[in-house]
Structure formats: C-alpha cells, structure tokens
Amino acid sequence: MPVFELNGNAIQALQEVTFAGLGLREGTVQRFLREKIEVISPDTLVIAEEFGDWEDSARRIDLLGIHKTGDLVVIELKRVDAGHMELQALRYAAMVSTMTRSQAVETYRSYLQAQGRASDQAEQTVINFLHPDAKFGESVRIVLAATTFHKEITSTVLWLNDAGLDISCVRLTPYRSDDKILLDVDRFIPLPGAEDYTVALRNKVTADKREQKERIGRNLAKYTLVTPSGGLGSLSKRDLIYNVVKIALEAHVDVAQIQGAIHWKPALLLGAPGSLTVEDAARQLAPQAEAAGLTPDGDYFKDQRRLLQHEGMTYILRRKWGHRTEEAVRNVIALLPSSIKVTFSIESRDD
Numbered sequence: 001m002p003v004f005e006l007n008g009n010a011i012q013a014l015q016e017v018t019f020a021g022l023g024l025r026e027g028t029v030q031r032f033l034r035e036k037i038e039v040i041s042p043d044t045l046v047i048a049e050e051f052g053d054w055e056d057s058a059r060r061i062d063l064l065g066i067h068k069t070g071d072l073v074v075i076e077l078k079r080v081d082a083g084h085m086e087l088q089a090l091r092y093a094a095m096v097s098t099m100t101r102s103q104a105v106e107t108y109r110s111y112l113q114a115q116g117r118a119s120d121q122a123e124q125t126v127i128n129f130l131h132p133d134a135k136f137g138e139s140v141r142i143v144l145a146a147t148t149f150h151k152e153i154t155s156t157v158l159w160l161n162d163a164g165l166d167i168s169c170v171r172l173t174p175y176r177s178d179d180k181i182l183l184d185v186d187r188f189i190p191l192p193g194a195e196d197y198t199v200a201l202r203n204k205v206t207a208d209k210r211e212q213k214e215r216i217g218r219n220l221a222k223y224t225l226v227t228p229s230g231g232l233g234s235l236s237k238r239d240l241i242y243n244v245v246k247i248a249l250e251a252h253v254d255v256a257q258i259q260g261a262i263h264w265k266p267a268l269l270l271g272a273p274g275s276l277t278v279e280d281a282a283r284q285l286a287p288q289a290e291a292a293g294l295t296p297d298g299d300y301f302k303d304q305r306r307l308l309q310h311e312g313m314t315y316i317l318r319r320k321w322g323h324r325t326e327e328a329v330r331n332v333i334a335l336l337p338s339s340i341k342v343t344f345s346i347e348s349r350d351d
Helices: 028-036 085-096 103-113 121-127 153-162 192-217 237-250 256-262 278-291 324-334
Strands: 004-007 008-013 044-051 061-067 070-075 139-148 166-177 180-189 222-227 228-233 269-273 308-310 313-317 343-348
Touching: 028 044, 028 061, 028 070, 044 103, 044 121, 061 085, 070 085, 085 153, 103 121, 103 278, 121 278, 153 166, 153 180, 166 313, 222 237, 228 237, 237 256, 237 308, 237 313, 237 324, 256 269, 269 278, 278 313, 324 343
Parallel strands: 070 139, 139 166
Antiparallel strands: 004 008, 044 061, 061 070, 166 180, 222 228, 222 343, 269 313, 308 313
C-alpha cells in the first residue's frame, strides 16, 4: 500500500525504494531493528544476535529475544524476498525450544559483553523485564520480517498459526521523501483486529492439549505403605515415593544413593543449605532445576509439608511419577538399614 505525504494542498505519493537501492545491507537493517525491536516485535527483549550456540550446526538466528510472557522469540530478517524463511525459522524455534531461563540469562550476558555493555546485571534485567506471572520457555514465538512475502509463505504461516503456533509476518517497505528515509512497518499476520481472537484461540488449544495430556497421564493407582510407625493407605504414586524417600533420609541414607537408585529421574532431589520456606527453596533451587530442563513450580512438590530436611539441608523432590514408580520404591527400600522394615502393597491399579 503506498504512503502519501500531505504537501500544502496536494497529496503526493512517496517514492518507494529498496534497501539495496539505499545501500543498506541486511546486517545494517538488522542493527537498526535490533536497537528498536518493538517496531516489529512489541514487548520483546533482545538477548542475542546471530545466535548459534549449538553443536553440529552452522545455522544462526538473526535475533533471539524473550517476550514478557516468558516465551522465546525467534526473529528472522530478509532485506528482500522472504524466500523459505518460515521453514528456516521453524528449525530455529525447535533448536531453542529447550533453552532454560539460566541459559537465556547467560546468552544475554554474552550478548551484552559483545556489545561492550555492562553485563553484571543481566539476570536482574531479565527478571525485571518478565511479567510477574511469566512462565519461561513454555512456547517459542516466531517473527518474520521482509520486504516481500509470497502467497505460499503467508498460506503456510496461516495454516501453522491455526495449528497453534505463534508466527507474525511484518512487511518492511522503505520510502524516500526528499532527503529523508521513511520505513513503513506493516504487521499483517496476524491481522491487528484479529489478534486478540487469535491469542484466545491459541490459549484454548494449548489448554485443551495440556488437559488431554494430564488426563492420559493421570496416575490412579493406590497403595498401602507399612512402616515401623504404622500403616498409610490410599496413597497415590507420588505420595508413596515421597514417604519412602522421607523414611530413607530420616534413616541417614545418602542423597546420592537415592539418586543412584532412581537413576532414570535426573535431579531427583535438589537441596540448599538451611531450613527454608517453600518460597526460598524454589528461588534458590530454580537454577539447578532449570539446568536439568525442569522448574520448581511444575516438576517438584511445592508445599511446605513436602519439604525434606536432611543433614542441615532442605530438599525438594520430583513429584511426577509414572510406570516405574514401584521399581523406584523397591530400590529405595533396599537402601534402608535391615532394622527398618518397610513394605508396600497395591490397593488398585491404574484404570
């Protein structure tokens, strides 16, 4: 769509030009947008430029950012035709989808250092930028910016968005007005008027998928646990493993032994010195959890009653258990001293 200038009593169309005609290379356009990223991606903090921190690949993301919601943002720029950039961006999104918050902070720190800027407050900057209710890395957004988008690209993007992805297309058109260069920024996918509906629909799809996954993976088995201090009945899998691990710690079984007995559950127990509240434990242990691709809120018991104390340390235990729970319980019971008799039996199986 042309851009017009009101000049006296006349309306005059501005001269559409190209970045190449202006002598602007792709890297130059990228630097302009990097410093004013909200032009194409609102509520975004750029944490890397030409990001390629992975093995066995020379691919690099033009700009990598974090959205206020905690989503990662892959931004791909083309000075001219968008080509097949949507497929390239999808590969990049898949490659960064496992990035943890601590990894993102280190990436941002390296980016600041490369820019010659102070990096000692990188983590606090990220924390301050994110919305208080942000959930880091739940999704990856994609922003495609170019001067031209062909129909096959827009059709592909619309189809992917209908499937629950979050891809934006931004058309960049430079104009010349006397000695000034103007830039028309048209974020045409999603349409501005339809964005709220699109977001609501995507959230519903995500919630439906999460509910279905939880319903499929729900553990309905019940157990009875007999200990020296009495019996406990109608225990879920997570209650069963929690009580057995608690007994083991009280019997001074080493944490490393328990982890070794349940080796298929990395970061099984995370600990910090002192007697902590659940809030302090979650905050202090978040980096350890994120290093394993987990979160204290989503993957560990998070109420005060479930904190475990052992030799001056406060521990949190992973709470999601599946078909190997009984094997895990037997392995931990085998670590107990012979004087401590603990057995369990099955009341009912999963439906």
